[in-house]
Amino acid sequence: MRPRGHTRKRGKQRREHRKRHVRPFTVRSKREAQILEKALAAVSLSRREGIDLRHAAKIEGTRVSTIRRYAPSAVEKHAGKYWPKPSDRIRRALNVPRNKGMGLLTVGTFRSASKIARYSNAVRNLIYKNDPSGLAEFRGKKVAGYRFITNVAKLKQLAGAGLLRLDQLYAGVTRGR
Secondary structure, eight states: OOOTTOOOOHHHHHHHHSOOOOOOOOOOSHHHHHHHHHHHHHHHHHHHHTOOHHHHHHHHTOOHHHHHHHOGGGEEEETTEEEEOSOOOOOEEEEEEETTEEEEEEEOSHHHHHHHHHHHHHHHHHHHHOOGGGGGGGTTOEETTEEOOOOHHHHHHHHHTTOOOOSOOBTTOOOOO
């Protein structure tokens, strides 16, 4: 029998152990878009080079706390250090070549964004190095409802007209350090 005045703590303990739901960050201004791009660049660098997030953040000119605020689903903690998860579901607005110039495409996963980045690099190699071999991987493929343009003549025509902006993958964001 419990002494009077003492209550069970099980309900409170259960509530404390529940995982807190973190809402995805919504970009509201151009400045926040720039901060999000830096955070995503640090996560990408950490994934690519295999370094912890603190070092990647320092290289990209941001902080781990900023990355945790703007991209919480992309980060996890192991042995006291923050590391990127292998994949994330952060929505990104990307510039992609369309039939009449550059267009906006919003993707919801890291893998989709990576595929579009590889495609953008292949188009860049076609335009600047005259190497169409990278486009073969994307022939007949699509991602997030977007069918990749692999017609070499069409891409060169768009580039000749000055309608391709291949220096900026993220839409509406300028890269600044």
